Amino acid sequence: MIKLDKLTILQGNFSLREIDVSIPQGAYAILMGKTGSGKTSLLETICGLRRPSSGRILINDQDVTRLPPSQRQIGYVPQDSALFPTMNVARQIGFGLEVRNVKTAQRKKRIEEVAELLELNSLMKRNPGGLSGGELQRVALARAISFRPRLLCLDEPLSSLDEPARQSMIDLLRAVHDSENVTVLHITHSSMECRQLGTLQLRLANGKVEPFEGLV
Amino acid sequence: MNLLKTSMSDAPTSSTTQPPPGNRNRIFWITMSGFGVMYLGLIVAMIFADYQYANWQDFKDLLGDPTVRFSVWLSLFTCTISAILSMWVAIPTGYVLARVGRDAINSRFANQPLMRRCLRALRYVIDTLLDVPIVLPPLVVGISLLVLFQTSAGRWLDGMTNEVFAALGFPGIQGITYEIPAIILAQFTVSAAFAIRTMRDTFEQIDARPEQIATTLGASHYQAFSDVAMPQARFGCVAAFTLAWARSLGEFGPILIFAGTTQMKTEVLSTTVYLNFQMGNLKGAVAASLLLLTLAIFVLLLMRFVALAGDDDRGIMA
Amino acid sequence: MKSNQASVRPTHRLGPTATSLAIAARAGAIPSLLLAAIASIFALGILGYLAVKIRPDAKTQKSDEKVVRVYCAAGVAKPTEQIAEAFNRLSDYEVQIARIGGSGELAGQIKTEFETQILSPAQLFITNDQELLNQASMIEVYKSRHTVASQQPAIAVSAEANQSFSGIGEMLEAKMRFGIASKRTAIGLLGRKIAGQQNMLSQLEQNKTLDAENVMVLAQALVTGSIDAAIIWDTTVQQINAQSEKPVLKIAGPADPTGQTNGYVAVGIVATSSESPGARAFTDFLINEESAKLVLKRFGFQSAIQND
Numbered sequence: 124m125i126k127l128d129k130l131t132i133l134q135g136n137f138s139l140r141e142i143d144v145s146i147p148q149g150a151y152a153i154l155m156g157k158t159g160s161g162k163t164s165l166l167e168t169i170c171g172l173r174r175p176s177s178g179r180i181l182i183n184d185q186d187v188t189r190l191p192p193s194q195r196q197i198g199y200v201p202q203d204s205a206l207f208p209t210m211n212v213a214r215q216i217g218f219g220l221e222v223r224n225v226k227t228a229q230r231k232k233r234i235e236e237v238a239e240l241l242e243l244n245s246l247m248k249r250n251p252g253g254l255s256g257g258e259l260q261r262v263a264l265a266r267a268i269s270f271r272p273r274l275l276c277l278d279e280p281l282s283s284l285d286e287p288a289r290q291s292m293i294d295l296l297r298a299v300h301d302s303e304n305v306t307v308l309h310i311t312h313s314s315m316e317c318r319q320l321g322t323l324q325l326r327l328a329n330g331k332v333e334p335f336e337g338l339v
Numbered sequence: 340m341n342l343l344k345t346s347m348s349d350a351p352t353s354s355t356t357q358p359p360p361g362n363r364n365r366i367f368w369i370t371m372s373g374f375g376v377m378y379l380g381l382i383v384a385m386i387f388a389d390y391q392y393a394n395w396q397d398f399k400d401l402l403g404d405p406t407v408r409f410s411v412w413l414s415l416f417t418c419t420i421s422a423i424l425s426m427w428v429a430i431p432t433g434y435v436l437a438r439v440g441r442d443a444i445n446s447r448f449a450n451q452p453l454m455r456r457c458l459r460a461l462r463y464v465i466d467t468l469l470d471v472p473i474v475l476p477p478l479v480v481g482i483s484l485l486v487l488f489q490t491s492a493g494r495w496l497d498g499m500t501n502e503v504f505a506a507l508g509f510p511g512i513q514g515i516t517y518e519i520p521a522i523i524l525a526q527f528t529v530s531a532a533f534a535i536r537t538m539r540d541t542f543e544q545i546d547a548r549p550e551q552i553a554t555t556l557g558a559s560h561y562q563a564f565s566d567v568a569m570p571q572a573r574f575g576c577v578a579a580f581t582l583a584w585a586r587s588l589g590e591f592g593p594i595l596i597f598a599g600t601t602q603m604k605t606e607v608l609s610t611t612v613y614l615n616f617q618m619g620n621l622k623g624a625v626a627a628s629l630l631l632l633t634l635a636i637f638v639l640l641l642m643r644f645v646a647l648a649g650d651d652d653r654g655i656m657a
Numbered sequence: 658m659k660s661n662q663a664s665v666r667p668t669h670r671l672g673p674t675a676t677s678l679a680i681a682a683r684a685g686a687i688p689s690l691l692l693a694a695i696a697s698i699f700a701l702g703i704l705g706y707l708a709v710k711i712r713p714d715a716k717t718q719k720s721d722e723k724v725v726r727v728y729c730a731a732g733v734a735k736p737t738e739q740i741a742e743a744f745n746r747l748s749d750y751e752v753q754i755a756r757i758g759g760s761g762e763l764a765g766q767i768k769t770e771f772e773t774q775i776l777s778p779a780q781l782f783i784t785n786d787q788e789l790l791n792q793a794s795m796i797e798v799y800k801s802r803h804t805v806a807s808q809q810p811a812i813a814v815s816a817e818a819n820q821s822f823s824g825i826g827e828m829l830e831a832k833m834r835f836g837i838a839s840k841r842t843a844i845g846l847l848g849r850k851i852a853g854q855q856n857m858l859s860q861l862e863q864n865k866t867l868d869a870e871n872v873m874v875l876a877q878a879l880v881t882g883s884i885d886a887a888i889i890w891d892t893t894v895q896q897i898n899a900q901s902e903k904p905v906l907k908i909a910g911p912a913d914p915t916g917q918t919n920g921y922v923a924v925g926i927v928a929t930s931s932e933s934p935g936a937r938a939f940t941d942f943l944i945n946e947e948s949a950k951l952v953l954k955r956f957g958f959q960s961a962i963q964n965d
Contacts, residue, residue: 133450170555176450192554199555205548209570218566219556270557409711416708423697423704482769489773504709511715517726517755517777519708565690596766599755603713617731617757617873619897621880 130178156327198267206251219270257288414608418587421526425534425583433538472532477592525593530583541575725935730785750935759871786843787923799925806958810912824914836867895957
């Protein structure tokens, strides 16, 4: 279970004050919000890339507010994918395992498993340089789930994709959620994604998080 | 120039009032390249004049002299050492400077304006200080080093170095001042500043985002640096190393003052040029210059080809 | 939930550094940087060893009293080198010509060394310009001063030229491109003094093409053909000619028509904290030894008996 307890983020041009959210284990939470409402900052704070001004972040009742990102066990898929330019796809996927010193055989098995799930088998030897937007997102997603994180944070994973790619990505996200049994926090500005994927639907507005009651 | 005039005068006779775009583009590129070509011409002409002035016999005479051979080897050893030392300082320093830049300070201390200002001012001061060896006249670097090693701490270090060399079986190397370590220190002082600048620019060009993501994946900051940032910085490293090496090879003023010019002791190739010139042996000076030049060009080319081989994207550009 | 983590990171924080290194090595990860770092340390060691190894005197224990550090004016460098070589063969002491340069530049450095009490300073200064030793600000720097030889200001031209002059006046009339040395040098001052005696100083200053920092820079300008004539020491011409197969410069005449103007090469023993018997021994050798006199004579220096 992920719990944000009176989390306050003050940034130069906007602020999120005393956010209280609770996401149950295994849920697919979708947080809707307009561009510039601080969605990305919220995700980065949860991942540990940004410091909150006050409040706490709890994962399974463990306070991770002060933990460095590397010890939080959170998979993060940023909007720009931010793949490692000098690594091939296979190594990117295995990176989270490599830094945890997982044995090569075990790591190989897991990389193949994840690649299978996200249909990346044919790209394993390629560097991110020549990949399409959808492929980049899939690699970033594979990289974030390979080490079995406690929480998967997705920042607008569909926004840069065209229509057919978007539909297949939605299917993949659903497949990942089902087979990996991971808690997901997905932020977006599209209510369509919200309806299709979310088991828990939230909305960020006026610096507060509230249940999304649009078209349930 | 001729081409430019021709096309300008041709313009009115053609059906359009302006020269065709292809023609205009050509003028643009020729004009733009012209300045570079002139400068390139100057460099080539200088090298050519040197070769004209000194003949093959001067070259052989020079290399036949054991003191000159000594200075060539000493130059090669010391400037490689200086370049490696420079990289040891430049890679971490350049990384820190690039990652703790203005943007990082601004976002980290977004809500503490005073702290933000102070840190930005501090950063500015640090940048300026790191540029001091670049802007300082070389003689000043030498004098400053000489004076530094006359302080009590400097003397202590001098004495310690002497003892270390004696313990290693080289009692002939007497400390730092006027000795081989002085050459390396003089070269390093200047070349490190150039290497730091290059590495800072390199890391600033590299997006910090993948490194942040790497930490969310479980990597330590060291792993993010070594696995994600460094592989992207390899061209910058080659550039910084060659720059530091070349600076060290050409270093002269500080060496003259801080290391002296004793033959078979602290004479490096740049000092050989100076000594030959000072003693009225212009041919010898030119031949030594050519040797310096040939070595520099050879090593720079070699570095670029070897270090960047197999990379089609960047070619031989470092 | 704890067990869930444990399953994917069984060796995390458990394996010793060696194991994690080996694992990372197989992945081709960390080592590239680590290896480069280790390799560079080895390279430093090897290069450092080589740099020291090529020094012929690196392994010999030298007591400081045996080494004589000499700073030598460029204009006297060639004969001094030869004399020092002879001296080193005959004596226990080892003369090292540590610096060669313009007299003024070296005098300045010696003064700095004296004032900062540097550990291994110059012990002997051989200068083209005796006046530098006698200046008021230099009095305390030198223990004693000795004149070694004399030389004369001359008008030098390219060896192929066929002019000859009786003095500065004729050179000025010839309307050539000529150069003089700066006022900071002995030759520069002497040249101006001679011109002043003949009321031609302003003409000299106005028509000069080059005002060179020291006499060697001036001589080199003449060798390359940047100027046609120069007022330099007669000995400078000899020194330059000695270094090529055939003469490149020649003396077209004395600067002073009367031939009465001389410059003096002198030795100053620096007042260092440690006694330097070697410095005194070399000074004696330089002034009194017949072979030394012969070398100086070969380079055109005249003996000067003028000790103070």
